[in-house]
C-alpha cells in the first residue's frame with residue numbers, strides 16, 4: 001500500500017446528499033490564535049457566555065467525572081425530569097441532543113427525504129440548510145426582510161415563509177431570535193403563522209437565545225404547543241447557561257414526534273458530564289439571572305459605544321450584535337484579528353458587509369473598542 005493510499009480518492013463515493021456539502025467553517029483557527037495572543041485575546045466569535053458555567057454546574061460536573069467509565073443514562077431521565085418540571089410538559093415530550101445542532105439535524109433525517117422540501121429563511125441559522133441537504137430534501141430559501149426593515153432588518157419574513165410552503169413541504173425551520181441577525185418576531189406573528197400552516201408540516205422554532213429575550217410581545221413558542229401538535233421548540237444549554245463545550249440541547253414536541261426521533265437518536269448522545277452539568281445549570285436560577293442581566297446591560301453599553309463611533313448595529317435580543325458596515329467588512333474583521341479580537345465573519349452567510357460580535361466580558365468588549373480602526 002502506498003503511503004497515502006496511492007491515488008485513492010473517496011470524494012466521488014460520497015452519497016448524493018453529502019456531495020453537495022462543505023465541511024464546517026469554524027471561521028478561525030482558535031487554538032493557534034490562543035497561542036499567539038495568550039491572555040490578550042478577546043473571543044467574540046461564538047456567542048458563548050463570558051461568565052462561564054455557574055458554580056453548581058461546575059461542582060456537579062466534577063462530581064460526575066468518577067462515573068465517566070460508565071455509559072450515560074441513554075434516556076437522560078434525570079435531566080428530562082427536571083426539564084419537564086420546569087417547562088410544565090410531560091417527560092415523553094422531551095428529547096435530548098448533543099447540542100441542539102444534533103436535534104435540528106435529526107429532525108430532517110427522521111422526517112424528510114428526497115421527495116420533500118424544507119423551508120427556511122435566507123440568513124436563517126446555518127444548520128438549517130445543512131440539515132436539509134443531509135436529508136436529501138429540497139431547500140426552499142425564502143428571501144429575508146429588507147435590510148432597512150423597521151423591526152427586523154434581514155429577519156424572517158413570516159408571511160413569505162407561509163406562502164412558500166408547498167404540498168411536499170415537511171419541515172419549516174425558524175430561529176427566534178435568529179442567529180446571525182439577532183432579530184425576532186413576536187408571539188402574535190407566530191400565532192398567525194401557525195394558524196395558517198397545515199398540520200402535517202412540522203414547524204421547528206429554534207429558541208437558542210430564549211433566555212435573553214425581553215422584547216415586549218415575545219415569550220416563547222411553547223405557549224402555542226397545546227393547539228399545534230406540529231410545533232417543535234428547540235433550546236440549548238450552550239448560550240445563557242454557559243455550557244457550549246458540554247454539548248447539550250433539548251426539544252419539546254408532541255410525544256409522537258419524540259418517539260420517531262428516538263428511533264434514530266444515537267443511544268448515548270449526551271455524555272455523563274453534560275447530563276450532570278445541564279441538570280445543575282437548570283436548577284441554578286441565580287447564575288442564569290446573572291448571565292442574562294450581565295448580557296442585557298453590557299449589550300446596551302456596547303451598542304451605544306459602537307453607535308457613537310459610527311457603527312450601525314441591528315436590533316438584537318441575543319448575546320451578540322450584528323454590525324452592518326454597508327461595505328465589505330472583511331478589512332475590519334482582519335484588522336481586529338491582527339489585534340487578537342476574534343469576531344465572526346459573515347461571508348459564509350452571504351452577508352459580507354456585516355460582522356457578528358458576541359457580547360464578551362467587560363475586558364473583552366473594551367479590547368474590541370480599543371482595537372477598532
Ligand SMILES: *Cc1c(COP(=O)(O)O)cnc(C)c1O
Nearest residue numbers: 099100101125179208236238249
Ligand atoms: C448557538 C445556536 C444553537 C445552539 O447550538 P448547540 O448545538 O446547542 O450548541 C442553535 N441555534 C442557533 C440559532 C444558535 O445560534
